[in-house]
Amino acid sequence: MLGVVLAFAVAAIGCGSKNDDDQWLARTEAANAQADRMLAEGRAMDARDVLRDVEAELTTSGSADAHMVRRDLLYRLGEIELSAGNAKAAADWATRGLGLGRPSDAFTTNLLIVRGRALEQMNDAAGATRDYHDAILITEALLDQSLGGKAR
Secondary structure (H helix, E strand, C coil), X not given: CHHHHXXXXXXXXXXXXXXHHHHHHHHHHHHHHHHHHHHHCCCHHHHHHHHHXXXXXXXXXXXXXXXXXXXXXXXXXXXXXXXXXXXXXXXXXXXXHHCCCCCXXXXXXXXXXXXXXXXXXXXXXXXXXXXXXXXXXXXXXXXXXXXXXXXX
């Protein structure tokens, strides 16, 4: 998924100076690769720190593409925390990502699912159900669009 996100971000870049976009994108790509290596080595909290740092750098970017990639980083941070058994931290990362906006896209769906899973682990069935339901609605709309349906 990350490769697709980064490829999409590279293809979509068109705002701001090319040099600025190249810099944050290169830093993000390197951080994701480093985090992947750390996760493979069982160093989840080190991977979290790397991703957290690059996400913090993106808070100052006005680029819509950086905003999209930032939401994906927040999803990854939530996944790492969830895998480590830190449901509250996972929910917090996802909530932060959702606070950046909730367009009907795969990034929002991912954030809703990771927060739903975290809420489920925290015994908040109603909250988890809401998030899962919202994720399903977005996924259905995206599928309908891709099939040329009325949501176009």
